[in-house]
Amino acid sequence: MTRSSPKLSWDVLNIDLEAEANRIAERLRDVTSRVLHKRGLVVAISGGIDSSACIGLAARAVGPQRVFALILPERDSSDDSASRAIELANHLGVAYEKQDIAPALAGIGCYKWRDEAIRRAIPQYGEGWRMKIVISGGTEGRFNHFRLIAIAPDGKQYDERLNLQDYLQIVAATNFKQRLRKTLEYFHADRLNYAVVGTPNRLEYDQGFFVKNGDGSADVKPIAHLYKSQVYALAAHLGLPERICKAVPTTDTYSLPQGQDEFYFALPYREMDLALWAHNHGVPASELGEVLGIAADKAQFIYNDIEAKRRTTQYLHRAPVLMEEVGEIHAAG
Numbered sequence: 001m002t003r004s005s006p007k008l009s010w011d012v013l014n015i016d017l018e019a020e021a022n023r024i025a026e027r028l029r030d031v032t033s034r035v036l037h038k039r040g041l042v043v044a045i046s047g048g049i050d051s052s053a054c055i056g057l058a059a060r061a062v063g064p065q066r067v068f069a070l071i072l073p074e075r076d077s078s079d080d081s082a083s084r085a086i087e088l089a090n091h092l093g094v095a096y097e098k099q100d101i102a103p104a105l106a107g108i109g110c111y112k113w114r115d116e117a118i119r120r121a122i123p124q125y126g127e128g129w130r131m132k133i134v135i136s137g138g139t140e141g142r143f144n145h146f147r148l149i150a151i152a153p154d155g156k157q158y159d160e161r162l163n164l165q166d167y168l169q170i171v172a173a174t175n176f177k178q179r180l181r182k183t184l185e186y187f188h189a190d191r192l193n194y195a196v197v198g199t200p201n202r203l204e205y206d207q208g209f210f211v212k213n214g215d216g217s218a219d220v221k222p223i224a225h226l227y228k229s230q231v232y233a234l235a236a237h238l239g240l241p242e243r244i245c246k247a248v249p250t251t252d253t254y255s256l257p258q259g260q261d262e263f264y265f266a267l268p269y270r271e272m273d274l275a276l277w278a279h280n281h282g283v284p285a286s287e288l289g290e291v292l293g294i295a296a297d298k299a300q301f302i303y304n305d306i307e308a309k310r311r312t313t314q315y316l317h318r319a320p321v322l323m324e325e326v327g328e329i330h331a332a333g
Contacts, residue, residue, distance in 0.1 A: 008283050008291050013229050013273060017237035020230075021060065024222050028061035031195075031220050038195040038219070040066030042188050044181055045096075046252060047084030047244065050223065051199040053231045056238040057222050058197055059092045068188055069096035072181045074105055076255045084244050091241055097188070101180050108180075114173035117166040121148050128153035132256035133162065133170065135264060149256060174253050178214025195219040201228045203272055207306065208313020209264050216316055227273040266305045267292075275302050 032038050040062055043055040058067045071085045082098065089096040105111065118125045125131070131150040146167045150158045162170070182196075189196045198218025200210050205224040210216035223231055228249070236245045249269055250257060265272045271292055278288045289299035 008274070008278055008287050010274065010291075012277055012281075013227055015226075015230055015233070017234055020226075021057065021234060021238060024057050025061040028057060028220065028222050032062055036195045036219055038189075038193055040068065040192060040194040041197050041220075042068050042070065042185050042192070042194045043197040043199070044070040044072055044185050045085045045088060046071075047081040047088065047247065048249060048252070049228070049232055049235055049244065049247060050201050050204075052084075052088050052240050052244045053235040053238065054197050054199045054222055055088065055092060055094065056235065056240055059094060060238070064093040066194075067092070067094040068192060068194060069094050070181075070185060070188060071096060071098040072101050072184060073098070074100065074177055075102040075111065077252055078250070078257075081252050084241070084247065087241055088244055099184065101177070101184070104180055105176055108176060110173050110176040112173075114170050117169035117173070118148065118150070120166050121160045121162055122150050122158050124152065124158075125150055130255040132254040133167070151256065175211045175214055177253065178211040182214050182217050189219075197222065198224070200224055201231050202226055203228050203265070203269065203276060206276060207265070207309045208316045210316065212316045227277065228269040229273045266302045275299070276306060279303050279306050 028041075032041060041058040043051060043058055045051040045055055055067060055069055069085070069089045071082055071089070073082045086096070086098070115125065118131060129150055129152055131148060134147050134149055136145055136147055146162045148158075148160045148162050148166075148170075150160075152158070185196045188194070196217075196219045198215065198221040200215070200221060201223050202225055204210055205221070223234075226234065232245065267275060274291065275288055277283075278291075285300040285303050286296040288302070289296040292299065
């Protein structure tokens, strides 16, 4: 089969960073004022690379005086995440507010529902324990399944396979975190007549690594077309603080440190970027395997996992389904 794409190498992810930053900023400025008719932009920043790049682009687009940052830690957030976020807001000169959302999450049962499901797998689980969920199976050609890793206060580690009911309850409970944050983002957006910026990169957007009506909800998503490697490069080009540009991506959702590749993706982000690019451009799995130094069958499993995630998360991208089109509304838009 003849392919128009170049031979696969790490260089395929290289972009003209200044041209891309200017293009996004110009489009973001136009969307904010002419499409959304808003005065500025609200960005929730976690200290991670994606939200940091987004707020850097927002400041370039509309000016730091029309950008408002939110820092919204909770019980399981890393202290370093909030520290990086504050450093970033000060670096850019944007106004910000920090609000601990743990009391609200406790009030709506986030931690209660989560811990109830955890205790069905590990009855001893309680105060002072730390935990995370990890994924297994997909890259070996087996069905993905999830394991619960927990560490007791005395340091003893537990590793239990989660049944589907308990996995879904833990995820549903932790999704409160993203949905409550989005509620606060829209409060401040309404208060200021600003638009809300969503922060997923291409890998997250394509593979459904977001919460519907949580971090998946936004008025504009400036980096959804950029692979995560490109976002890192763009953040450095924008002159963001070094410790943000070098931060290892985590979910910052569970009390134990958790890499995104542990919870969701088949590979660390750089390799996963290349795999997604290769799959999108029709590169044979054997060629991907050569570049990544893995067997062709494992590379094919990764391609299969990409397609499986697209199928199972398609629902997250869907707008509400109408029983009948309301033509007047679409015509007005």
